[in-house]
Amino acid sequence: MVHTKFRFQRPIKVIFRDLDGMRHVNHAVYLTYCEAARNEYWIEITGIRNVDEYDFVLAELTARYLAPAQLGDELLVSCGVTELRRSSFLMGHEIYRADTGERIFEMTSAQVMFDYEAGKSIPIPEQRRKQVEEYEGRSLSAV
Numbered sequence: 001m002v003h004t005k006f007r008f009q010r011p012i013k014v015i016f017r018d019l020d021g022m023r024h025v026n027h028a029v030y031l032t033y034c035e036a037a038r039n040e041y042w043i044e045i046t047g048i049r050n051v052d053e054y055d056f057v058l059a060e061l062t063a064r065y066l067a068p069a070q071l072g073d074e075l076l077v078s079c080g081v082t083e084l085r086r087s088s089f090l091m092g093h094e095i096y097r098a099d100t101g102e103r104i105f106e107m108t109s110a111q112v113m114f115d116y117e118a119g120k121s122i123p124i125p126e127q128r129r130k131q132v133e134e135y136e137g138r139s140l141s142a143v
Helices: 027-046 126-136
Strands: 008-013 056-065 074-084 088-097 103-115
Touching: 008 027, 027 056, 027 074, 027 088, 027 103, 027 126, 074 126
Parallel strands: none
Antiparallel strands: 008 074, 056 103, 074 088, 088 103
């Protein structure tokens, strides 16, 4: 198993549709890999099972591409919440080659808790704070 700084990990195998004209994984696909991991992370810690139960939106991200991934590569996507704010939370994401442990991509993202019916952001509910901090094993509140 690859050593990552995040507890949550999801394997992904690069398939043909992930490639671009340069014959490596297209830059946007890395974001999709991270989205899949982020959603599975949220399901695991909150117990959400239906898309209509989702309670956040992606607000911002910053990505760094460190090395290309190729067709057939076995990758490991890891992620975790790094900070809880009033109505938003920050996450880190990393992608590694499963066979060598080489980190090939990293991303930070900001998510905002969102009331879809009201169409506006809301403070992070105490239940969500507790679920995240219990899973991560530490306090994540911004000072």
